[in-house]
Amino acid sequence: MQNSIETARRIVAEGMSGIIPEILLCALVCVLLLADLFIRGIKPRTTAWIAVLGFVACGAALIARNGVHAEVFGWQQADGMRGMLLNDQFAWFFQVFVLATALVCIPMAMDHAAFRARRMGEFYALLAAATLGMFLMASATNLLMAYLGIEFASMASYLATAYDKRDRAGSEGGLKYVIYGSVASGIMIYGLSLIYGMTGSLHYTDIAQALHVSAATEGQLLIAAILIFGGFAYKMAAVPMHFWCPDVYEGAPTPFTAYLSVASKAAGFAVFVRFLAAFTAHGGPTFTGFGGMEFEASFGWPVIVAAAAALSMTVGNLGALWQTNVKRMLAYSSIAQAGYLLMAVAVYAAGHDKPNGGDLAPLVFYFIAYFFMNLGAFHVISVVGSRTGAVTVSDFAGLGRRAPWMAFGLGVCMLSLLGMPPTGGFVGKMQLLQTAVENNLVWLAVLAGINTAISAFYYFKLLKSMYLEKSAGGVIQSGSANLAVLALLVAPLFVLGLAFSPIAEFSRGFGF
Amino acid sequence: MLLTLATFLPLLGMVVVLLLPTANKNLIRWTATGFAVAAFVPIIVLTQGYGAGGDRPAVDTLRAEAAAVVAGAPAPMRAQITELLADAKSNTPAFRTFVAADAAHPTDAEKKSLAVRAKLEALEQGGAYKAWHEAWELTLAAASPIAADMRYVEYGQWIPSFNIHYMMGVDGLSMPLIFLTGLLWVLCFVYSFSIEDGVKGYFALFLLLQTGLIGVFCALDFFLFYVFWEIVLLPMYFLIGYWGGTNRLYAAIKFFIYTLVGSVLLLVAMLALYWKDGYDSFNLLTLTSLSGGFDLSFQMWIFMALFMGFAIKVPVFPFHTWLPDAHVQAPTAVSVVLAGVLLKMGGYGFYRFSYTLAPDAGISQTMVLFIGGLGVINIVYGALCAMAQKDFKSLVAYSSVSHMGFVLLGLAAMTTEGIQGSVLQMFNHGVSSAMMFLLVGVLYERAHHRDLDRFGGIGLQMPYYTGFAIIGFFASLGLPGLNGFISEVLVFMGSFNSETFFAGNSAVYGLPRWMVYLALPGVVLTAGYILWTVQRVYMGTAKKEEYKTFRDLNWREVFSLAPLAAMCIIFGVAPQLILGYMNNTLDHLRTFIVTGGGN
Numbered sequence A: 001m002q003n004s005i006e007t008a009r010r011i012v013a014e015g016m017s018g019i020i021p022e023i024l025l026c027a028l029v030c031v032l033l034l035a036d037l038f039i040r041g042i043k044p045r046t047t048a049w050i051a052v053l054g055f056v057a058c059g060a061a062l063i064a065r066n067g068v069h070a071e072v073f074g075w076q077q078a079d080g081m082r083g084m085l086l087n088d089q090f091a092w093f094f095q096v097f098v099l100a101t102a103l104v105c106i107p108m109a110m111d112h113a114a115f116r117a118r119r120m121g122e123f124y125a126l127l128a129a130a131t132l133g134m135f136l137m138a139s140a141t142n143l144l145m146a147y148l149g150i151e152f153a154s155m156a157s158y159l160a161t162a163y164d165k166r167d168r169a170g171s172e173g174g175l176k177y178v179i180y181g182s183v184a185s186g187i188m189i190y191g192l193s194l195i196y197g198m199t200g201s202l203h204y205t206d207i208a209q210a211l212h213v214s215a216a217t218e219g220q221l222l223i224a225a226i227l228i229f230g231g232f233a234y235k236m237a238a239v240p241m242h243f244w245c246p247d248v249y250e251g252a253p254t255p256f257t258a259y260l261s262v263a264s265k266a267a268g269f270a271v272f273v274r275f276l277a278a279f280t281a282h283g284g285p286t287f288t289g290f291g292g293m294e295f296e297a298s299f300g301w302p303v304i305v306a307a308a309a310a311l312s313m314t315v316g317n318l319g320a321l322w323q324t325n326v327k328r329m330l331a332y333s334s335i336a337q338a339g340y341l342l343m344a345v346a347v348y349a350a351g352h353d354k355p356n357g358g359d360l361a362p363l364v365f366y367f368i369a370y371f372f373m374n375l376g377a378f379h380v381i382s383v384v385g386s387r388t389g390a391v392t393v394s395d396f397a398g399l400g401r402r403a404p405w406m407a408f409g410l411g412v413c414m415l416s417l418l419g420m421p422p423t424g425g426f427v428g429k430m431q432l433l434q435t436a437v438e439n440n441l442v443w444l445a446v447l448a449g450i451n452t453a454i455s456a457f458y459y460f461k462l463l464k465s466m467y468l469e470k471s472a473g474g475v476i477q478s479g480s481a482n483l484a485v486l487a488l489l490v491a492p493l494f495v496l497g498l499a500f501s502p503i504a505e506f507s508r509g510f511g512f
Numbered sequence B: 001m002l003l004t005l006a007t008f009l010p011l012l013g014m015v016v017v018l019l020l021p022t023a024n025k026n027l028i029r030w031t032a033t034g035f036a037v038a039a040f041v042p043i044i045v046l047t048q049g050y051g052a053g054g055d056r057p058a059v060d061t062l063r064a065e066a067a068a069v070v071a072g073a074p075a076p077m078r079a080q081i082t083e084l085l086a087d088a089k090s091n092t093p094a095f096r097t098f099v100a101a102d103a104a105h106p107t108d109a110e111k112k113s114l115a116v117r118a119k120l121e122a123l124e125q126g127g128a129y130k131a132w133h134e135a136w137e138l139t140l141a142a143a144s145p146i147a148a149d150m151r152y153v154e155y156g157q158w159i160p161s162f163n164i165h166y167m168m169g170v171d172g173l174s175m176p177l178i179f180l181t182g183l184l185w186v187l188c189f190v191y192s193f194s195i196e197d198g199v200k201g202y203f204a205l206f207l208l209l210q211t212g213l214i215g216v217f218c219a220l221d222f223f224l225f226y227v228f229w230e231i232v233l234l235p236m237y238f239l240i241g242y243w244g245g246t247n248r249l250y251a252a253i254k255f256f257i258y259t260l261v262g263s264v265l266l267l268v269a270m271l272a273l274y275w276k277d278g279y280d281s282f283n284l285l286t287l288t289s290l291s292g293g294f295d296l297s298f299q300m301w302i303f304m305a306l307f308m309g310f311a312i313k314v315p316v317f318p319f320h321t322w323l324p325d326a327h328v329q330a331p332t333a334v335s336v337v338l339a340g341v342l343l344k345m346g347g348y349g350f351y352r353f354s355y356t357l358a359p360d361a362g363i364s365q366t367m368v369l370f371i372g373g374l375g376v377i378n379i380v381y382g383a384l385c386a387m388a389q390k391d392f393k394s395l396v397a398y399s400s401v402s403h404m405g406f407v408l409l410g411l412a413a414m415t416t417e418g419i420q421g422s423v424l425q426m427f428n429h430g431v432s433s434a435m436m437f438l439l440v441g442v443l444y445e446r447a448h449h450r451d452l453d454r455f456g457g458i459g460l461q462m463p464y465y466t467g468f469a470i471i472g473f474f475a476s477l478g479l480p481g482l483n484g485f486i487s488e489v490l491v492f493m494g495s496f497n498s499e500t501f502f503a504g505n506s507a508v509y510g511l512p513r514w515m516v517y518l519a520l521p522g523v524v525l526t527a528g529y530i531l532w533t534v535q536r537v538y539m540g541t542a543k544k545e546e547y548k549t550f551r552d553l554n555w556r557e558v559f560s561l562a563p564l565a566a567m568c569i570i571f572g573v574a575p576q577l578i579l580g581y582m583n584n585t586l587d588h589l590r591t592f593i594v595t596g597g598g599n
Helices: A002-038 A044-064 A089-111 A121-139 A143-161 A168-199 A204-213 A218-236 A244-251 A254-279 A297-321 A326-351 A361-388 A404-418 A424-438 A442-468 A480-498 A501-510 B002-019 B025-049 B058-072 B075-085 B093-097 B108-125 B129-143 B145-149 B174-194 B199-218 B222-243 B248-278 B284-291 B296-313 B322-329 B332-357 B365-388 B392-413 B416-447 B463-477 B483-501 B513-519 B521-538 B545-549 B555-573 B576-594
Strands: A070-072 A075-077 A080-082 A085-087 A286-288 A294-296 B151-159 B164-170
Touching: A002 A044, A002 A070, A002 A085, A002 A121, A044 A089, A044 A121, A080 A204, A085 A089, A085 A121, A089 A121, A089 A254, A089 A361, A089 A480, A089 A501, A121 A143, A121 A254, A143 A168, A143 A218, A143 A254, A168 A204, A168 A218, A168 A244, A204 A254, A218 A254, A218 A297, A218 A326, A244 A254, A244 A326, A254 A297, A254 A326, A254 A361, A297 A326, A297 A442, A326 A361, A326 A424, A326 A442, A361 A404, A361 A424, A361 A480, A361 A501, A404 A424, A404 A442, A404 A480, A424 A442, A424 A480, A424 B248, A442 B222, A442 B248, B002 B025, B002 B151, B002 B164, B002 B174, B002 B199, B025 B151, B025 B174, B025 B199, B058 B075, B058 B129, B058 B145, B058 B151, B075 B108, B075 B129, B093 B108, B093 B248, B108 B129, B129 B145, B129 B284, B145 B284, B145 B576, B164 B174, B164 B199, B164 B222, B174 B199, B174 B332, B174 B416, B174 B555, B174 B576, B199 B222, B199 B332, B222 B248, B222 B284, B222 B332, B248 B296, B248 B322, B284 B332, B296 B332, B296 B365, B322 B332, B322 B392, B332 B392, B332 B416, B332 B576, B365 B392, B365 B513, B365 B521, B392 B416, B392 B483, B392 B513, B392 B521, B416 B463, B416 B483, B416 B555, B416 B576, B463 B483, B463 B521, B463 B555, B483 B513, B483 B555, B513 B521, B555 B576
Parallel strands: none
Antiparallel strands: A070 A085, A075 A080, A286 A294, B151 B164
């Protein structure tokens, strides 16, 4: 007994050094909350700067962790370490990604109209808390840890969505988010419990090994897989758990919508891909199916993921066609984008244990492009919305004249989301299609192509409104800080579209 | 350098125009026109130098580049690279992942492949794989039959991690189209001086469009080509959507989405080719020298995907419905370039990509009947539709559909005359349809309507204008002595001959003669709608008093019409002037295709 307590203490003490960025985020949450509570009349600007400082410190610690490969809170087993978190390059990329998103959202929040006359410490604390949850999602190698990460990120997101108490849409969105979130996590944890029952373990590596010799039947595994996928799909905003997305995106304060659409999705993909990699490692157990055909336990995943990809892009794009509210439209667009991204995951699920099949580069590259184009779009929507109250597509009429740079930025982001050269979205989509074509998912690539053509219709609605429709409105003063943020978000899209060699090389370094 | 200048001067022009003060409309107009003229200068130099010693054959350039790449590789690996390059066609990257069926006992053939694999792996370890791959691409590109007539090739690294290069070049196929682009832009800019609303945006977008188009005709790297191809879409959307007629938004988005569907399939085909056998190459010339080895079913898929992309642009029935909408709504100058060169992107694509990358598919019975049949439908159906139009511009738009059918018919025939006629038809149609749209525009600016039935007696009122109109319309009709006649006759001769010409050739399916008979009524119908139009608009008495106040052409209109009219006559009398550029290229191309990619 004494011995095991000693071991536990040692594990915790050793693990602490592995989670310095996470600890910094925790500290940031506390500092922000306390500052908000105890400093009378603290200005939103001050709390924003505290948040920036905290995030930058966390970023520095994160950069120091680059190249590390270590299980955290691990215990020794015969064939290696088992832990709760695994700090590796894959986790590192998504953590940097989420942190960068949070950083970009701060200037957006500082500019947001509804936030100007409020105490903002709590909001930034929620932002930091959600970021912490997503950090854990990216590195969790234990089902329990993954689940807790998801829940932690979700809880913070529910609150941040409804942060503007006077806004009915925000409260409605927050409530819907909670309800859908609870259902999704309920479904997921049921699936997880099935897996635990079949394998007797919570750690990914143990699960993979146990599945290899498990007595579980194909049907049982399939049910568990689909249930778990429900939970992940909710975080990725992919079909079939996408229903929350339009309402929440519409209701949440725009800076937080931006954060959700980028960071939350990325974290969802991170936790899913890591789980998938474990589930399908070792080829999985072999089953005998109909007609005496032998196949592996991983059989279900490529099909499930490919189907979800096909449905997500189709449902997202068709849904977006009818939207008049810009944020709702981008919500459906982000569902479609999840579908494109899932193509890469489907390919990965089908072939990552084969030579040249485990390529996550297209996914990583597309996320990099997605970061700039989606944040850029929401940035413009936030800036313009704060100044004119614009919510529908037709409210953006004449923006090409009223705020030329903002309109240009939004236009480039739309073209990039559509996948037109010479922007990063094109190169990203090209790589996704390429990996699908290369791995015999031509039907999915063609479907993505058709979807791209459909999506032109709604992405161009905004372009049409901004440039081809006239409005009587006067010139909008966007502010130089906002223009600077816009430039930082839009210029990289051209780099990603015209000189993407270094980034493409960079994106190859994040497999397992 | 010349091609880069011709392509990117307009882009520079766009930037300059955007920096000019919005209020000074004349400055913008003259600056834009200046850049169009500046971009036309290198094109003139190209046409003068091509085949006249002022150029460097592609083969030399590519070999020199390959040698430079080998020289740049790590010294110990150079001998290995040279050894592998000696037989570039058999030592391909395909062997990089070669595995023998029975690893323990490889057959003799497999032993050879394994030896190549071992060499490639050695290169990889020596850090010379990239260099070898590039040298291999270049060596094969130099060996490609398409490279034989390629000139002014420019080559450079662009995106090394995907083997994407900046590679441009011209041959007899692209040269006439580039010339036409350069010329039409100058004419259109002068004509567009009458645009008063949003002058800056108009000229900036127009210049961007030019960069896209010249790029499309010059690019020899599939990725580069695709980027230019897509760049064309965007300015077109805005030009129609902002400066167009009452229903412009509908027409603009219809144009955009139709073309985008095609482009995306083009993209899938491009990626499939890149991935094919692990060649990892976007180099068009490299791919053409390998394409003979692609199996037929793969070629069929590629051919169909590429076909969709190009057919929508041509446009081929039944994908043509965007065209009348776009034309009717577009401002005059946009219609001119749309009919003049944008449609040729499709025809050019067939020659440059479809038939060179899937030669066996192109000469198979299915595709000959398919392409030829669609050509016939285009010719006859387009002419019938044109005859039924009440709107002047709509009529000219459908006449384009009809005329582009000849391009398909000559292409499907695969005989020397057929192909020459087909490519010449692209050029001639570019001249005559551009002229017709200008003519319609001139009239519309005065009458503010395009209803054919409400005109009449224009000939008396505007004699100079009517003189130009007669040249333009009769060239389109195919009157002997004008340019349209030559290409149509060549197409008919070629397609009529095809069945007998290929009778003894089991590999190539000759275009059946009955198809030509079916296409013949198109000629009569064309004469019908054109003569009827001339009669309704220019003959008779004025149906409205206000027509009597119409002034004849002003200097800008004369400036834009006269060169086209001159070309109608010159190339009608001396077609050799333009055929001379194409002959060699098309001969090589044709031999390449009918021999199934040289295999």
